[in-house]
Amino acid sequence: MRFRQPLLLLFLLVVCLLVACAENSSTKDGGKSESENENEVSSEPADPFGKYDETITIAIGQEVDPSDTSLQDGDTPLDNQYTRHVEEHLNIKVEHAFTASPSNYDQKVSLAIAGNDLPDAMVVGPVELRQLVEADQIADLTKVYENYASPAIKEIIDSTDGVALDNVTFDGKIMAIPNSQAGADGVHNLWIRKDWLDKLELEVPKTIEELKKVTKAFVEQDPDGKDDTIGLAGPDTSNKLYANFIESTNNLYGFDGIFSALHSYPGYWLKGEDGKPVYGSILPETKEALSVLRDMYSEGLIDQEMGVREDSGESIISGKTGMFFGPFWMPYASLTDAVKNDPEANWQSYALPLDANGDFTPHLSTTTTQYVVVRKDYEHPEAAMKILNNLLAHESEFDPSKGGPGFYPLRLVYAPADEMEVTTVALREVLAGTKEPSDFYDMPAYKLLKSDVDTIHDVKLEPYDNTDIQYWDLDNLGQWTRAYSALVGTAPLVDTEIKGVKSLIYSQTETMENRWVNLKKLEDEVFLKIIMGTEPLDAFDQFVKNWEKQGGEQITEEVAEVVSE
Template sequence: MKLKGKFVAFVVLLLLLLLAACSSETASNDDSEENGTEEPSNDGKDADPFGAYEEAITISIGQEVDPTDTSLTDGDTPLDNKYTRHVKEMLNIDVEHAFTASPSNYDQKVSLAIASNDIPDAMVVGPIELRQMVEADQLADLTGVFENYASPAIKEIIESTGGVALDSVTFDGKIMAIPNAQASADGVHNLWIRKDWLDKLGLEPPKTVEELQEVARAFVEEDPDGNGEDDTIGIAGPDASNKLYANFLESSNNLYGFDGIFSALHSYPGYWLEDDGEPVYGSILPETKEALGTLRDMYAEGLIDREMGVREDSAESVISGKTGIFSGPFWMPYGPITDAIRQNPDANWQSYAAPLDANGDYTPHLMTPTNSYVVVRKGYEHPEAAMKILNNLVAHESEHDAMEGGGGPGYYPIRLVYAPADEMEVTTVALREVLDGTKQPEDFYDMPSYKLIHTDVDTIFDAKLEPYDNMNIEYWNIDSNHFTRAYSALVGTAPLVDSEIKGVKSLIYYQTDTMESRWVNLKKLEDETFLKIITGAAPLDTFDQFVEDWKQQGGDQITEEVAESVN
């Protein structure tokens, strides 16, 4: 009887413990709901990509702030502006700054945060920093967050990269960051040319490198601005803040470089290429030596800006009307062109898919569709908050310009660029169809991943004047608030729509292990050597010594690692 009584007591005690555990779990869940805490749902049933928190939460971020940016409205600050107020209104999230840094110092601040293991709740990083933080186990696993909280528009945009974006943030099967996705047009660097100068001198737009040289020579020697002085620049060169060419780590949005000239000569410096099934670095190939020789001759003849590499800002020479040709992506009206046109309404800047190669093909290098990421600190209570902030950005981006208050889009917290790979090409075709009357603006309203197209088609007649098929500058309303965007689409992107592009991709767009310790010095060696060769400060055969030094100082080992990575 005593043994039976002990057994019954044990069973009763076990039942009480089970009941207590269930009650504790229920109370914990209730407390979580009362505190407004949303844990990422594995099954996605309760996840709301746009849902506001019942109780305000705080997210501490690292943010890039340009001290020279004067676009904020009086009274607004980098932490209190139309973007942060919108995040608060829509999501009930308070944004705080763990740190801010200028564009030139932001990467350093991120590196210090990583090294000290004192990282904010969320911040934007590049591919190098992402890998460092994954290896240091500093990041939250965002697999469930992305699956359950990413908005349909963001998922569609990321899917447009063909798996590249998600692959870049997936480690051991886990999504460790939220990737951006960019329009492929950002990576193609067209030639922008003063067509009014071409017309004045009776010239046609150049197609080949040789024709480009002829046009540049005329722009330098034949006084296209008509002021009677020898003060015009044929081709702009990179200033102190830009590069001779884009590279595999920075594959888009290079300004005033020589990307097109290299590509037309089948040289792809800075890119990893395939040769007989093995990876090779484009900067050490014979084609690059040939291209450097061509640029060296052009510089010696005065066809390229004599102040390239040391000029503080090449945009100044474009805006002031002294430069006739430069290289850049479709969005250059957001750069110097709109200012140049408003200063001189006759400055008829047009964009061309040129120069072509010896076969008449347009063979530019292509960018990676993703190059920046939002990471979330491991242990942060609301990892889904970062995803919601990005959802809010994409859902309301076209409305932000109309919101009260100033400030450029860089003031949006943890902002990433989101655009379908073909965003600009689709936009250009849509605008053409609306202008020629074959479609109406409302035909393009239901395209949420093309987040600006609704506004684009609604406002095109405010910016473009008749005849609608003539893109010369006299047929534009340059005072329209929509001019810059429309000109970027109908002039800047037109060459990408109207030309067959035989683009070249890099085998990789990320660093290998040895690159993390050697690449800074190798890149410095490359940049300094090539600049000296082009400007005549070193003989062309210096290239051969550069190749030997590059291989000995880690290049051969890095090449082996690239081979392992891609095979």
């Protein structure tokens, strides 16, 4: 019996060694400890466009605009040309964890964060991104970006000189996939029914005073033949009085152009006379701009239902509105349906109004405003990156008239800062015959340029240098939407010297995380009431005092620290 005990001990020792080796081998070969398994990228080869062998699902939060009627018969927000393309090319089936209208999307995101009930992936803004990082609810996407971001996306993000990645990097980790958009998105042009100007024998208004006269003529002389004309549209419940440093792009139907023509930049952080940062909303120029808007509203020149109207685009589509402020891509919004209903609705875009010196002085945006985040522990974090790669590579193949680009899952905009200006110049050169379409083929970062130059003759009629609506073929509204955005929407930005103003910062400071929501709500409510006449103009002065006391002074000090770094 004596020999058995040493043998037993030897046997147990061998077993332990075998188990330890197996565990070590498992870890090396793909088995993972709990800490290693967390948020790790799939072990498949790092192909940015690789199709999964077996179908995987990704449940997303998605903004769905109920006023967007561009989907073809039978298509839905979950079953359309975009989702089918993703499934066909990547073997990724998209599901909806939640959907929300533009006015409710941020609230849905906030509820998901508060309840720690995130979809597998969703698009968020800078405020929500910071909240998600602090709550430790989202995946580290450093390896996802490094291994799976397509070369074209990396090229575009690199063109921001580090801004895009800086905005999503926390403690050295890339916690979200940033967008990078064309600079034109941040400039809000004045869109006017030129056919109404012609009918009333009016010139394009260059100053605010001229704009008021034209607006008055639209309202009182009813060029549409009906006594219901809106001279100048106002923001609806989904949009803002003006863009701000956190949401610096794509504000529809706000009054951005009027503020900037008066050198008022509410919502932006500016350099004060003493060289220190100051918040544009509390400056005297903003009070002056509010006074102008207040007078226009009281005279009936501005939409009397602004602020409570659910969709200002409806008044444009129905032909009731004569002018509005918006970005170059408005054909993708309300204008395509507007010309579908009335092919003579000659909407033209202008870099107006000008300031007292005759300069165009709009506010300018940051290049990065939206981010895709992935739920912590979702087993395929690289799937979100592949979906974005797929959009950039194939966007020119989609027809926006069969479903607007907003229906693409997890859509982020990727574009070089000068994408639209380059496109406009290229189209002009092809139409003039000074360049061939093939001259623009080898520019992959300009994702739609090849399609643009190849198809421009399908929609633009002669004379090529006249962009009035009668010189376009409206039979193919999908191609028209894109071409009109370039040759009409972007043209003023190419032809005008822009003396734009940037915000000193486009992100939040520490105190903003707790105070900004209430401060912004205070600002929005007071300014809207002043414009609509339910509060006196001098309510602005009390607003400034309240803003400073309720955290504004401390936030200003923090902004000064950030700017000085």
